[in-house]
Amino acid sequence: MRKRSRGVTSGGLLLAAIMMASVSQPVRADDKKPVAPPKWKVGDVAPDFKLQYFDGTGLKSVSLSQYRGTKNVVLAFYVFAFTGG
């Protein structure tokens, strides 16, 4: 009796595993689909830009080229303000 029920359980687990695999794979494939690697690679010269931000009193302009030769720049693109951190 014991042996039989164990056999049923492991068979059930295997089935569950197969079902999960078949469900999760297409979802993952769909998520990855639009995600192409960024245009610029390590070693490329980053394109210059000039953008503004509000410092509390007025709009200030910032360009990438102003840091050339003096500072590294971390450019952190994020999706929307007030989402995540």
Add this chain to the structure above:
Amino acid sequence: MKNFQRNLQKLEAADTQVLGVSMDSPFANKAFADQIGVTFPLLSDWGGDTTRQYGVYFDKYKAARRVNFLIGKDGKILEEQVDDEAIDPTKLVVACERHKLKN
């Protein structure tokens, strides 16, 4: 952005300026910065020209993807982090510090 704020001292010590960029208005970004306690500039790419120029525009959201670039003093890209990987900037912080030691 908060993760960059946490590492800001280390990054500044390694001659690195942090700039956030999104397609929100400058005023929305300022309110966002105040809310989450970010002191570095959050730049407004209203219209998305720079986002597209950098190849990080995501059509599905009509906004930027989460991507971090570390750009060296010579203007070349030193490191890149994309999507989920971009949430934790440790790799960039380490790269900055390594570069600082080299120079």
